[in-house]
Amino acid sequence: MTGWVIAFGLAALAFLALLFVGRIPRSAREITAAALLLGLAGYAWQGHPGLAGAPRTLAETKGEAFDEKLAEKRRGLAERFGPAAQWMMLSDGLARQGKTKEAANVLLSGLRDTPDDANLWLGLGNALVNHASGVISPGAEFAYRRALALDPEGPAPRYFYGLALARGGQLQAARDLWAPLAAGAPDGSQVKAELEANIARIDSMLANGAPVPQ
Helix, strand or coil: CHHHHHHHHHHHHHHHHHHHHCCCCHHHHHHHHHHHHHHHHHHHHHCCCCCCCCCCCHHHHCCCCCCHHHHHHHHHHCCCCCCHHHHHHHHHHHHHCCCHHHHHHHHHHHHHHCCCCHHHHHHHHHHHHHHCCCCCCHHHHHHHHHHHHHCCCCHHHHHHHHHHHHHCCCHHHHHHHHHHHHHHCCCCCHHHHHHHHHHHHHHHHHHCCCCCCC
């Protein structure tokens, strides 16, 4: 119980400090509150306040290795141009150094300036999944869904959210996102071929009794 009191107290103090000391503008208050709520959601999901503390080495706490090919594909589908590009480049640079938490925080900074940028929300989802070593945390789920809401017809949110779902074992959810994306992709394109191959593998796994999370 004490852990929850401390968590909520720190969140409230952080918001008040930003509000009265940092004097954040009114336009940035919503995204700031959302970021704090995402932190509390992650604590609620993964935190264990009743357990004793235990030190961890760098090797145990570092996220997944940076995937250069995946980053290049993301740039091709999404933020190669536009205001998100500079934030994504900085985030990628930190992720390459294994600083996955800082990589996500950079994108939160970008979202304070442009809270309706679908590419930044998508990047945040990817960064949070990378920080959690492939696990889709509540914060990552929120970021992906926000990207989808802002860019429902864009290929990037559906592709990368589906990829995270598939890697997390949520095969049917991944298929539901990828099937219409594959159907609408240009004939003969690499993305279409890749999606169709992935969907075929998912269908095979589901037919062989792979569990489907509810």
